[in-house]
Structures are given as C-alpha cells and as structure tokens.
Amino acid sequence: MEGNFLTGFCRIHERKIVTHAQSFPASTEPLSEFLDGMYSKVMRDYPKFYKMDTLSKLGVLATEFVVGEKDLTMYAPEEVAVVLANKHASLDTDLAFQKSIDKMASPALFVYTLPNIVTGEICIRNGWKGENAFFIQETFDLEFHTHYVNSLLETGNTKACLAGWVDVIGEDHDVFLYLVEKVNRKGSVEHSKENLFNLYTQ
C-alpha cells in the first residue's frame, strides 16, 4: 500500500475518550475535573499541565494518547509537523480572562488567549519543531485537512504530522487528533478522508 498512514488517533467528546488502543467510559464530572483526572491517570510527569487552559489540556492529553508507545525518535524535531483547527479559537479562555479583569487581570490566563498556544504546548511537551498551522473553521473540514497534511508530507521536510480538530467552549468539547506518517505501522489505516470520517464519527 502506497501513500500516507493514520498510525494513531484520539477522540475526546462528551467526556469520553476513544483511541486506537483503548477507550475510557464517559465521565459525569465537570470538564476541568475530568481532564485533571485523566492527566493523573495517564501522564503524571508533567505538572505544567495543571497550569494550562482547557484548550491546551485537551490538545496535550489527546496527543499523549495519539503518540502512546510509538517510537518517534526516527524523526528529527524539525520533521514532525502539527496542523490543527477549531471553531471557537481561544474564546473559552478569552472569556475567562475578560472575567478576571473585573478583579485583576490574570497573566497566567492572558498567555493562553491565542488559539495556537495549544500547538506550542504540544510541541514543547513532545520536542517537535516542524511546520505548524492552526486554522479557524466552522466545522472539521476532512477534505481540507487530508489534502493539507498530504501536501506537507509530499513536499518539504515533514515526515510525520499530528493533525486534527481541538475545540472547546464552556463544557462543550470536540477533539479528534491523529498522527499521519509515511511508514505503515501495525494497525495503521490509509490516510484518507473516508477513514478519517469513520474514526471521527464512530
């Protein structure tokens, strides 16, 4: 099989996590407690997580599941790209920051009032320094993403790309991140619009 491959994914929706390797039943906790709880189950070695805004927590946690046990040391830091999109940009944090201004503006919130900060947090955590882009779109545009990621992998320096959708506003969250590589790992499927649709909507 030629082309590029989906070698891992993570879906977080309605406080339920499904990945290529495991799934966690839906939680009834508030989103912030759910995310902090998942951190203490699956990460534990990155206390900076607690300081992040919800968008970054969702992105970093989902990436942790996408990468999982995969050995990505074959790639130079500059060869791993990150391409993300969402609908609400950083509005969730923007509103929290606006609220904090009533008392005293929070510097820790202010630094998260850009949507692409989640990209930076993911790259810092994983040591990636490749191409990155963050798009604001009305819905997750599968065709656009498939084409954009394939273009990155077929031109330039990129050999692997974390891509997908990470959106949050209040308690509503919708996350689907996945890794696309040129190598065919065990359990991989072809990187295609149809396969992405099936995984996103399952």
Add this chain to the structure above:
Amino acid sequence: MADLKVQIIEALNMKHLKPEDIGDDQPLFVKGLGLDSIDALELIVMMQQQYGIKINDPKEGPQVFQTVRTMAEYITANKNA
C-alpha cells in the same frame, strides 16, 4: 507560612503539590520549585489581592520572591504600611 503556601499553590495551579512539599527556604524559581516569569506575575497579583501590597520597585522582585520565607517577611513588613 502554611497559609501563604496554600495561597501560592492555588494562585499558580500547582495541584500536584501540598503545602508541606514546599520548604520554607526552598528557592521558588529555576532549580527550586521551577517557577517561571508568568508565575512571578501571578505572585505579584496574589500579593496585591490577598494583602493589598504592591511591589512598586521591580528591582525588589528577585529578593522578595526568593523563597516562601522571604515572601512572608516582606508581607509582614509591608502589610500595614
């Protein structure tokens, strides 16, 4: 100083720590607790909100925020100033 440690943990979202995990004389920045420049700004906000203390001279910052003890001493000296 125990109350101050609780306030620091809350202000900086350090949910992985308990007050007793922070030594009175443990450096707060770099190799100590590993706080960064954004944390320093949050500590300044916390001092103003909790104790009504403003640090007017930025040069004082490194000395004031050296450890929990230096913070406590600064608060005690300036609370009713």
